[in-house]
Amino acid sequence: CIGTSLANDMGNYVNDQGEAYQPLSIVIKMVTCNSSPVAKISDEPEKAMCEDIFFLMNLKRRFEQPLDLNECRKLIDRLESEGQNYLIDA
Incomplete structure (x- = not known):
């Protein structure tokens, strides 16, 4: 939940009706690091x-x-x- 925590740091914000802020679920997927490809390896093949x-x-x-x-x-x-x-050209 790193993406959610980084992008939705609203503290204890509540709106005018007293409802607490509900953060959006955000996923960050790294595809390169220092111009090199990366891969996500998972126990669940569909998440790789x-x-x-x-x-x-x-x-x-x-x-x-x-x-x-x-x-x-x-x-x-x-x-x-x-x-x-x-x-393909790489």
């Missing part, structure tokens, strides 16, 4: 995240995880069709 397919493939290889090249090709094709060629 990495925007750089080549970095993700390298991580999977290093941690001896299965790498589905057909899925990688589909992801590269999708990214290319969305105009995210910077991942």
Whole structure:
């Protein structure tokens, strides 16, 4: 909840009707650090995240995880069709 706490520090604010402020739920997702890609690794596969397919493939290889090249090709094709060629040109 770091994003929520940073962006919604309203203290003990209450409105004119005496209702306490309810913060918005904000999620911060890091995609790079010092110009290098990052990955979020989770026990729940659907929560894992990495925007750089080549970095993700390298991580999977290093941690001896299965790498589905057909899925990688589909992801590269999708990214290319969305105009995210910077991942392909790297």
